[in-house]
Structure formats: C-alpha cells, structure tokens
Amino acid sequence: MDLVSDLNNICGPSNVFVNEMMKDHTSFRIGGPASYYVTPGNEEELGELIRYCVRTGSEYYILGNGSNLLVSDKGYPGIVIRLFERFNDIRIDGSRIYAMAGALLSRTANMAAKNSLSGLEAAAGIPGTLGGAIVMNAGAYGFEMKDVTEYVRVMKHDGSTEDIPSHMMEFGYRTSRCIRDGLIVLGAGLVLASGDEETIRDRMRELKEQRSAKQPLEYPSAGSTFKRPEGYFAGKLIMDAGLKGYSVGDACISEKHCGFVINKGNASAEDVIKLIKHVQDTVLDRFGVRLEPEIKFLGDFT
Ligand SMILES: Cc1cc2nc3c(=O)[nH]c(=O)nc-3n(C[C@H](O)[C@H](O)[C@H](O)COP(=O)(O)OP(=O)(O)OC[C@H]3O[C@@H](n4cnc5c(N)ncnc54)[C@H](O)[C@@H]3O)c2cc1C
Incomplete structure (x- = not known):
C-alpha cells in the first residue's frame, strides 16, 4: 500500500489531496505545495490518522484557517491535516458552548450572539478557527480566549484524548501548553454570560469598524x-x-x-x-x- 491509498482508507478519497498549494489555504496567500493535504471529519478519523503518522514516521502539521502562518515557497514535504471544513460543529447548552476545533471564531461568536450569549464579541473579528485561537490564546481589545475557556479537548500523539481544564492549559500571551506539548485541539468548552442580542451585535459591529479603520x-x-x-x-x-x-x-x-x-x-x-x-x-x-x-x-x- 502506498501513502495515498492509506490516507484514502482513513479519511476517504474525496478528503485527500496531493501537492496542494498552501497559498490557497493561508490568509497571506503565500506558500508552496504540501505533499499531502488531508481533511479528517471526526475524532475517530483524526485519531486513526495520527496513529498512522506516528507508526510510519510520517511528519504531519495541524492547520486551522492558516491565518497566522507563513508557509515556505518550497512547501511542506509532509502531511498537512486541516481541521476546518469538516470539523466544525458547535453545540450550545444554556450558557455553555462546545465548539469543535475547525469552527471559525466568527461563526462561534455569531452563534453565541444569536443565543444572547455575551463574551465572544471581541473574538468575532479574529479570522481563525477555534483550535488555532486556543493554541495561540488569541485575543483582541483586552479579551483573550482563556477568559471564556472552561476546558480544552485535546488529542495526544498516541491518538488518545483528554479534556484539560483551562487552568492547566498554561495560557499566556499568544501561547498555550499546546505549543510545548504538541497537543492537537479537538474542541473547547466555553462559558459565556447571558446578555441581550442587540447589545452584543452592536458591540461586534463597533469592534469590526475599529478593525477596518486601523488594520x-x-x-x-x-x-x-x-x-x-x-x-x-x-x-x-x-x-x-x-x-x-x-x-x-x-x-x-x-x-x-x-x-x-x-x-x-x-x-x-x-x-x-x-x-x-x-x-x-x-x-x-x-x-x-x-x-x-x-x-x-x-x-x-x-
Ligand atoms: C487580518 C487578521 C487579523 C488578525 N487579528 C488577530 C487578533 O486580533 N488577535 C489575535 O490573537 N490574532 C489575530 N490574527 C491572527 C490569527 O487569526 C490568530 O492567531 C488565529 O487564532 C489563528 O487561527 P487559525 O485557525 O488561522 O490558525 P492557523 O494559522 O491555521 O495555525 C496557527 C498555529 O496553531 C496551530 N493549530 C491550528 N489549529 C490547531 C489545532 N486544532 N490543534 C493544534 N494546533 C493547531 C497550527 O499548527 C499553527 O502552529 C489575525 C490574523 C489576520 C489575518
């Protein structure tokens, strides 16, 4: 079996790409080809994929929305695993939200607003995924992801999963424990406050205007x-x-x-x-x- 057949077996042929240009998947619009580019759809597929990579010594890289990334002109000779299009469910239960790693922050913030939940207004304009935002402890206008994160669901190199409470995530300025330990973020549980949808949307609009005026x-x-x-x-x-x-x-x-x-x-x-x-x-x-x-x-x- 060759690598492509193995990847096809794990994620399905329509989710495996060869020599995919990374400039099409980064906000910089820069980057050469990734030898392999795979979009797993759920934790089981991702777990199987990670175990396969470790077993075969295949190098991999987790990609969110590519909004904080510069990829070399020569590309990347390993497997880019993108958690975005197919890994993006968001569930709301009272004032708690569970968002999968590939859910865009903007979508998560909009879902929160729709459910009159306040806390993600400043996150709405950050163009990353929930996973990328947790890894980077993304923030803006005095807000950081750690402020609303209750726990982070991660996958380790052996494909096992764990829910890590926020206080053990070592969130710092644009960093978290994920970077040091190479943890893959699968999703995160967020706790928000009840609010008024119109007020939340007004604040989102105001911050959006500030962003476009300055950036x-x-x-x-x-x-x-x-x-x-x-x-x-x-x-x-x-x-x-x-x-x-x-x-x-x-x-x-x-x-x-x-x-x-x-x-x-x-x-x-x-x-x-x-x-x-x-x-x-x-x-x-x-x-x-x-x-x-x-x-x-x-x-x-x-
Ligand atoms: C116009 C613009 C404005 C921005 N404004 C802000 C801002 O106000 N505040 C801010 O903090 N950032 C900002 N950013 C940067 C960027 O949007 C954030 O850092 C965002 O959190 C990155 O998310 P992403 O999904 O795009 O991550 P990517 O760029 O895809 O990846 C970033 C890093 O996280 C890792 N990663 C991604 N997903 C996972 C995962 N599920 N598990 C493990 N590792 C993962 C990647 O390997 C990589 O190391 C801005 C970017 C742009 C282009």
Whole structure:
C-alpha cells in the first residue's frame, strides 16, 4: 500500500489531496505545495490518522484557517491535516458552548450572539478557527480566549484524548501548553454570560469598524507579524524606525498599521522572511528591542 491509498482508507478519497498549494489555504496567500493535504471529519478519523503518522514516521502539521502562518515557497514535504471544513460543529447548552476545533471564531461568536450569549464579541473579528485561537490564546481589545475557556479537548500523539481544564492549559500571551506539548485541539468548552442580542451585535459591529479603520484588511496578511514586546508596541517601534511602507518584493510594511506585513500581490515567503529580518535588525539597532514573530512558520526557509 502506498501513502495515498492509506490516507484514502482513513479519511476517504474525496478528503485527500496531493501537492496542494498552501497559498490557497493561508490568509497571506503565500506558500508552496504540501505533499499531502488531508481533511479528517471526526475524532475517530483524526485519531486513526495520527496513529498512522506516528507508526510510519510520517511528519504531519495541524492547520486551522492558516491565518497566522507563513508557509515556505518550497512547501511542506509532509502531511498537512486541516481541521476546518469538516470539523466544525458547535453545540450550545444554556450558557455553555462546545465548539469543535475547525469552527471559525466568527461563526462561534455569531452563534453565541444569536443565543444572547455575551463574551465572544471581541473574538468575532479574529479570522481563525477555534483550535488555532486556543493554541495561540488569541485575543483582541483586552479579551483573550482563556477568559471564556472552561476546558480544552485535546488529542495526544498516541491518538488518545483528554479534556484539560483551562487552568492547566498554561495560557499566556499568544501561547498555550499546546505549543510545548504538541497537543492537537479537538474542541473547547466555553462559558459565556447571558446578555441581550442587540447589545452584543452592536458591540461586534463597533469592534469590526475599529478593525477596518486601523488594520489593512484589504490586503492578504497573517495579522500582527510580531508579538508585542514588553513595554512597547511593535507597530510604533517599526514606524519610529522609519520602516512604514518598506518593501521587499511584494512584501510590505503596511502604511495603515506598521505591525502588519502585507502581501501586495505576489510576495514570496522569501520576501517576507527578508523583510522580517530587516525589521528586526533595524528595530534592534535603533531601540535595543528584539521583535519576536507572532506568526508561525511551516517548511524549509534555508
Ligand atoms: C487580518 C487578521 C487579523 C488578525 N487579528 C488577530 C487578533 O486580533 N488577535 C489575535 O490573537 N490574532 C489575530 N490574527 C491572527 C490569527 O487569526 C490568530 O492567531 C488565529 O487564532 C489563528 O487561527 P487559525 O485557525 O488561522 O490558525 P492557523 O494559522 O491555521 O495555525 C496557527 C498555529 O496553531 C496551530 N493549530 C491550528 N489549529 C490547531 C489545532 N486544532 N490543534 C493544534 N494546533 C493547531 C497550527 O499548527 C499553527 O502552529 C489575525 C490574523 C489576520 C489575518
């Protein structure tokens, strides 16, 4: 049996793709081919897939909505496992929501609003999946995912599952225990507060307007490129270093928000990497502050 037949057996042939261009699956619109790209539909399939990968020594990478990711121009020589289209049920029970990892945050927030549940208003504009948001402890406007998370359902390398209470998730600024331990998020239980649907929707609209006024949403990007350094704002440091609009190829420091690297058309991953390096060196030189990328990297960048 070859790898493709095995993947077909596990996830069904219509959910297995070969040499899938990752630029079609990232918000940056950048990235070469993933050798294999698979979309399992439930925990059983995913468990079988992970056990298969471990047994055969096949490298894999979990992808959400690709909104915080730069994929190499050379692509990725392993199996990209995407939890999005087919892994996205949301259940509501009173003030509790269980959302599967592939449910978009915007959809989850809208479901909450529809059920007069407050707490996810600031999450509605973050273009990731629930899984990606838990891994990154995504946040905005003073909100972080940890604020509403009761427990996280995870899968480990052996395909076993566990519900981990929020206080054991080691949530921090744009990080969680998932990163250190390589846990796959299957879903999360959220606890929200009862509210008024109109008030919730008004707040969502207000934050959406603030976002479009300040962020270059008209261009492909992966959101804030750098983490906020303690005591500073990355965007301000970059602007003060005179790098507003600075470009390498089609990769450019947004003029609207210097914290965003945008793709003005045909930027390559190599352009973005060169730009990031130049920004880091310049800001370090001018202000003595080391900017750490917030975005994740997949593939070979040498
Ligand atoms: C225009 C724009 C605005 C943004 N605004 C914000 C913002 O306000 N706040 C903010 O925090 N972020 C923001 N982001 C960044 C991004 O949307 C978040 O980090 C989001 O949580 C990433 O989710 P994703 O599903 O796209 O993850 P991906 O980009 O697909 O993956 C991110 C990381 O999580 C891992 N991962 C994804 N799903 C799983 C899973 N189920 N199990 C294990 N690992 C997984 C991946 O392997 C990768 O390491 C923005 C991005 C864009 C493009």
